Amino acid sequence: MSLIILTLPIFWVNKCSTPFIRTAQAMKTLHRVFGYAIVAVAIAYIIFAAPHIVAAQSHTVINAGHLVDVENGRILTGQQILVTDGHISEVGPRVAAPDGAQRIDLSDSYVMPGLIDAHTHLALQEMDGSDIDDHGSYYYASLIEDTSMRVAQGTMLARAMLEAGFVWVRDTGNNGLYGDVTLRRAIEGGWIPGPNMVTAGRMIAPFGGQFQMNPEKPDLGEPEYFYADSHTEIIRAVRENVHYGATFIKLIIDNQPYIYSVDDVRVAVEEAHDMGVKVMAHAASDEGIRNAVLGGVDSIEHGFNPSDETLELMADRGTYLVGTDFPASRLGETRYWSNVERNKRAHAIGVPMAFGSDVVYYEEGKTRGEQTIGFLFSYVDAELPNAHILRMATMHAADLLGANSGRLEAGRNADIIAMPANPLDDVSALYGVSFVMKDGHVYKEGGQFRWDIPTKLNNPRRKQPRGNMLRQR
Ligand SMILES: [Zn+2]
Incomplete structure (x- = not known):
């Protein structure tokens, strides 16, 4: 490439080099042409050669003894996964591994895409000992603990999630x-270990949010909730949320006697979708x-x-259901089995x-990550196929989040976990996650969590570029 660019001006000068026009003007032109040529060579060098010199590619080959094909609900034996610069570049019985590739041996393990939890609260832990009405316990937590304390707690819970195999939340x-x-x-910047995150910021809700206000202290629901009742307020709330770093909008639909109407919801959705940000809705009643x-x-x-009618509407429109089914020990048998039936x-x-x-x-004796895996069992009790339950916690959740994860295929982020037992036989196998890779980086190996304090820090952005979240990333 650069050779062609260099020879072009020489060819041109030769063509014009009769004694008659060998003048000072021609020499000037010659200089200018060589000037252009040098610039062109420099640009070509930057485009074609420099990236390979600046960043040498890193390659890792994973020997996957039992690869869990989540999509088809089967095990493929004796597979290899080639990871290049944080992405999966090839999967198959024998990948084309470059010389010097790092090797990870998971030949005795069941290897599958990393888990995704589409509904977490990493900076919320309910206070014990409260039994007042109106969602008392998390009302207390939001009143007593400030944001900085809750983020400190969140760093612990984020690590617990990653350690249990959750690569995205x-x-x-x-x-x-x-x-x-x-x-x-902090996670994107590599300051602390944790799953990749999609963030909702403040929940947008009709006055009162999910709490019962005291008329002398009407602001106690803030900043937890962003009260927005008119369409103007709803648009403002969506914009302010995105401005401060929400990458998904959350609406609280039906916690008050006055619920968001179809029109209210549409206003929020149009505003958010226009920016490429998706919208989730907290809703419990059929009408909501x-x-x-x-x-x-x-x-x-x-x-x-x-109702069945509403579920059919969701199926028709492709609206995801994110069930969030607390175990019977927490919710009581009646409500738990009602959710199982749903x-x-x-x-x-x-x-x-x-x-x-x-x-x-x-839950004493369990980390947040272990607790989270326990929430899969309402689907086991509903007799959904194990493969489908695994799809819900990998590829389907990835599609909802807009995360380039959830599948072991070329082009996806290298978000990979492994365990000694087969999760297709028994979902409980997920309690034994012994290997965790996120974006090509190993966080757990041989059952041991590992994380080194980074010596190179990034300063991650607060907000996402326009249109980011409706695309896979
Ligand atoms: Zn929630």
Whole structure:
């Protein structure tokens, strides 16, 4: 390339080099032409050669003894995965590994895409000992702890999630004043270990949010909730949220006697989608779910009481259900089995479903990550195929989040986990995750978590570029 650019001006000068025109003007032209040529060579060098010199590619070959083909619900034995610069570049019985590639031996393990939790609250842990009405326990947490304390707690919970095999989470509000955005930036910058995050910022809700206000202290729901009642306020709330770093908008639809209408939801969705940001809706009642679906949201959170008609509407429109089913020990048998029955109906009707936990409390002896895996069992009780449950927690959740993850195929981020037992036989195998790779970086190997304090830090952005979240990244 550079050779051609260099020879062109010489050829041109030779062509014009009769004694008659060998003048000072011709010499000037010659200089100018050589000047252009040098610039052209420099540009060509920057485009074609420099990147390869500046960043040598890193290659890792993983020997995957049992590769869990989540999409087709089967095990492929004796596979290899080639990871190049944080991405999967090839999967097959024998990949073309360059000389000097690093090797990771998982030949005795079951290897699958990293887990994704589409409904977390990393900066919320309920306070114990409260049994007042109106969601008392997390009301207390939001009143007593400031955002900085909750982010400190979130650094611990983020690490717990990654250690358990969760490589992506969608954090769904209840983070004080953008505590989730702070966590996301710290993780993206490599300051702390944790899953990649999608962040909701402040939850947008009709007056009162999810709390019962005291008329002498009407602001106690803030900053947890962003009250927005008119369409102008809703647009403002969406914009302000995105400005401060929300990468997904969350609406609270039906916690008050006055619920968001289809039109209210549509206003928020149009504003958010126009910026490339998706919208989720906290909705429990059939009417609330229906309004949110008709208003165009991307997912329904909780969705405890949908009619079959509403589930059919969700299936038709491709609206995800993120069930968030607390175990019976926490929720009581009646409500738990009602959720199990809803999962059966949703699956039979063909509603797209993504796994989301909603863990917000301690369970002695378990990390937040282990607790989260426990939330998969409402789908086991609903007798959904194990492969489908794994798809909900990998590829389906990735599609909802807009994350380039959830599948072991070329071009995806190298988000890979492994464990000694087969999760297709028993979902409990996920409790034994012994290997975790996120974006090509190993965080857990041989059951041991490892993380080195980085010597090169990034300063990650607060907000995402326009259109980012509707594209895969
Ligand atoms: Zn929640």
